[in-house]
Amino acid sequence: MELIDGKKIADAIKQEIAVEVEQMVASGGKKPHLAAVLVGHDGGSETYVSHKVKACDQCGFNSTVVRFEDTVTEDELLATIDRLNNDADIDGFIVQLPLPKHIDEQKIIEAIDYRKDVDGFHPVNVGRMSIGLPCFVSATPQGIMELLKRYNINTKGADCVVLGRSNIVGKPVASLMMQKAVPGDATVTVCHSRTKDIKEYCRRADIIIAALGSPGFVTEDMVKDGAVIIDVGTTRVPSTETKSGFRLKGDVDFEHVASKCSYITPVPGGVGPMTIVSLMKNTLLAAQHKIYK
Ligand code: GUN
Numbered sequence: 001m002e003l004i005d006g007k008k009i010a011d012a013i014k015q016e017i018a019v020e021v022e023q024m025v026a027s028g029g030k031k032p033h034l035a036a037v038l039v040g041h042d043g044g045s046e047t048y049v050s051h052k053v054k055a056c057d058q059c060g061f062n063s064t065v066v067r068f069e070d071t072v073t074e075d076e077l078l079a080t081i082d083r084l085n086n087d088a089d090i091d092g093f094i095v096q097l098p099l100p101k102h103i104d105e106q107k108i109i110e111a112i113d114y115r116k117d118v119d120g121f122h123p124v125n126v127g128r129m130s131i132g133l134p135c136f137v138s139a140t141p142q143g144i145m146e147l148l149k150r151y152n153i154n155t156k157g158a159d160c161v162v163l164g165r166s167n168i169v170g171k172p173v174a175s176l177m178m179q180k181a182v183p184g185d186a187t188v189t190v191c192h193s194r195t196k197d198i199k200e201y202c203r204r205a206d207i208i209i210a211a212l213g214s215p216g217f218v219t220e221d222m223v224k225d226g227a228v229i230i231d232v233g234t235t236r237v238p239s240t241e242t243k244s245g246f247r248l249k250g251d252v253d254f255e256h257v258a259s260k261c262s263y264i265t266p267v268p269g270g271v272g273p274m275t276i277v278s279l280m281k282n283t284l285l286a287a288q289h290k291i292y293k
Helices: 004-026 043-059 076-083 105-111 123-130 139-152 172-178 198-204 255-258 272-285
Strands: 033-039 062-067 092-095 161-162 187-191 207-209 228-231 235-238 246-249
Touching: 004 033, 004 139, 033 043, 033 076, 043 062, 043 272, 062 198, 076 092, 076 105, 092 172, 092 272, 105 161, 123 172, 139 172, 139 272, 161 198, 172 207, 187 198, 187 246, 207 235, 228 235
Parallel strands: 033 062, 033 092, 161 187, 161 207, 207 228
Antiparallel strands: 235 246
């Protein structure tokens, strides 16, 4: 069994990005600039945004956080998006999800100029990704593909089971895994809460990508010997061993499953760091106008 070290790869990529930014600045260009809109005080969202700001620093980017209380109106958010769309210094921006219930998330996503949508959530980017055109690919699926590539994991003709059908992870990663590309070319099955016998699908899989948000869901009896497991789960569970009082737990019962796998991602330190670095990559591409002129 080999552990897939997302943290190590993410650190190396951040280093590569920082070198590229230095060269851009040395030749008279400006630093890439990412903005994040953060609504309310959800612990998870606060943590993710602070990690994104830290990664911007490490890559040599400028970053701006626009904060709102969770009483913000949809119109106020839309006005901010309009301002960021038209701010020439902002290369890309994200609106951290989830948003409070009184705000229509889809309306917010669609208000973002797709050329600045470094999260890759806008329907233009999602659509272009699904037919293999240049676009901003959303961060978690992109991070997963990068891990498979850097570890030379064979996906061609592989039976891949994706657990979960979210717009952020399940659907886009399924689409990328079936694409005629390397990595890609897999036979993909997407399982979800209404699937009749998830265990049976998993047992057959060469690659399992678990993105359900259900801690410890994938157990030993669901994994065939030599399978590759990518664990996207990051549920906060109470812990007496950490200062914060919680720890992150993946969708896979790592302790009992790991020894059966050829490769497996740990939680934390697997997919998580790759997600952030993929956002940095998209921001760099936006600043360089490499996807859209
Ligand atoms: N919430 C959970 N993951 C993400 C993400 O990748 N981007 C944004 N904007 N919100 C999220």
